[in-house]
Amino acid sequence: MKVRWAKQEELTEKVRDFSKMFQSDSELLIENVKTTYRVLRVNDNLFFPVTINDEEWDNSFVCSPYTAYANYSKDEIKWKIKNRIVKKLLLILLNVIAKWLRKGALNKNIHVNNFLLSTNPFPEWDGREIEAITAFIVSEYPEHAIIFRSLNIYQHSKLIDVLKASSYDAIGSRQVYIFDLSKEAWLKHRNNKHDNRLIRKSGLRLIDHDKMKEYLPQALELYRKLYLVKYSKFNPQFTLKYIQECHEKELVKFQGYIDEHDSLKAFSGVFTIENTITSPLVGYDTDMPQKDGLYIHAAQLAILEKFETGLLLNLSSGASGFKRMRGGQPSIEYSLLYLKHLPRKRRLRWQALKVLSNKIGVPIIKKYKL
Structure with missing residues (x-):
C-alpha cells in the first residue's frame, strides 16, 4: 500500500x-x-x-x-x-x-x-x-x-x-439534505408541482453553461449578496477569477435565469465528484419579493441536474423546511x-x-x- x-x-x-x-x-x-x-x-x-x-x-x-x-x-x-x-x-x-x-x-x-x-x-x-x-x-x-x-x-x-x-x-x-429519489417520486410532492407552475409563469429565460460565461460577474454579485451580506462574511469569498476558471475548465456547471432586461436573476453552479452532486455556488436577487420564488428557480436547477445525470444530490444545509417538503432526506x-x-x-x-x-x-x- x-x-x-x-x-x-x-x-x-x-x-x-x-x-x-x-x-x-x-x-x-x-x-x-x-x-x-x-x-x-x-x-x-x-x-x-x-x-x-x-x-x-x-x-x-x-x-x-x-x-x-x-x-x-x-x-x-x-x-x-x-x-x-x-x-x-x-x-x-x-x-x-x-x-x-x-x-x-x-x-x-x-x-x-x-x-x-x-x-x-x-x-x-x-x-x-x-x-x-x-x-x-x-x-x-x-x-x-x-x-x-x-x-x-x-x-x-x-x-x-x-x-x-x-x-x-x-x-x-x-x-444536510440528500435528494436520492426518482423524478416520479419527486413530482408526487405537491410543492414541486407548485414550483414548476411558478417558474413557467415567471417569464424568466433559462440559460445554459456556455451562455452563462457573459453573466459570471452578475453571478458573483448575486452569490455575495446572499452568502456574504445576508448570512456571513465567513462563507467562502470567491473571486471573479475563481468563478471564471471554474467555468472555463468546467469544474462547475453553471445555469441561470435572466429577465427581459438581460439581467441575471438566479443561478446555480453544481460540482460533481463521481456519484455525488453538490451545489456550492448559488445566488438570486435578494432585493426581489419572496413571492417571485427566485430561490426556487436556483435550487431547482441543482435538483433537475440530479435527474438528468442520475446521481445523488447533496443540497447542503439551510432552508430545511423548503428542502424537506420537496423530497430532501435529512x-x-x-x-x-x-x-x-x-x-x-x-x-x-x-x-x-x-x-x-x-x-x-x-x-x-x-x-x-x-
Whole structure:
C-alpha cells in the first residue's frame, strides 16, 4: 500500500484542474482562504486534495475549524436569535469559548479531501487505507490535527465507522439534505408541482453553461449578496477569477435565469465528484419579493441536474423546511478527526467541542428539524 504526495501529471482530470488553480496564492481565488494546497495519492487511483493550515484565524470555515465553531456561530446568533437578551448572553458565552479554543491551536490542521467548498463530495471509498494515510500524514506533519469534513450518515455511515475504528473522533456539524429519489417520486410532492407552475409563469429565460460565461460577474454579485451580506462574511469569498476558471475548465456547471432586461436573476453552479452532486455556488436577487420564488428557480436547477445525470444530490444545509417538503432526506453531517498524536491540552479542546456538538447541538438540530 503506497501513500505519498502526488505529482501534477499523475492526477485525474478534475483534481488536476482544481490543483492547478491553487498552485498560486489561494487568496486570488478565495479572498478569505489562506492555505497550502497539496494532493495526496493513495495507491494508483485515489487522490485527495489536502489543505494545510497553522493559524489563519480569519479564514473561511472551509479550512478553519475555529471560524466554523466561533466566528461563524457568532454571525448565526446575530441573524437567527431575535431576543436581544438571549442574543447578548449567547455572544458573551461564545466569546469566552472562542478565546479558550484559540489557545488550543484549533486551526493547526490538515483537511483531507478538501475542495474548499461548503460541502466536499467524496469519491467512492471504503476507507481501507485510512491507517496508512494517517501514518503518512502524522510523519509529515506531526503537530497537525487530521480532519475529514462533510461525511454524512446517509452516504458515509460505513466510512464513518471505519474511521472511528481507526481512532478518529466524530464531531457533529450540521444537517444536510440528500435528494436520492426518482423524478416520479419527486413530482408526487405537491410543492414541486407548485414550483414548476411558478417558474413557467415567471417569464424568466433559462440559460445554459456556455451562455452563462457573459453573466459570471452578475453571478458573483448575486452569490455575495446572499452568502456574504445576508448570512456571513465567513462563507467562502470567491473571486471573479475563481468563478471564471471554474467555468472555463468546467469544474462547475453553471445555469441561470435572466429577465427581459438581460439581467441575471438566479443561478446555480453544481460540482460533481463521481456519484455525488453538490451545489456550492448559488445566488438570486435578494432585493426581489419572496413571492417571485427566485430561490426556487436556483435550487431547482441543482435538483433537475440530479435527474438528468442520475446521481445523488447533496443540497447542503439551510432552508430545511423548503428542502424537506420537496423530497430532501435529512442527514447529520460529521467531521472526523485524528488527534491521538497531539498534546493533551489540544485534544481537550476538541473533546469539549465533541461533547457540545454531539450531546447538545445534534439533538437540537434533530428536534427542531434545522
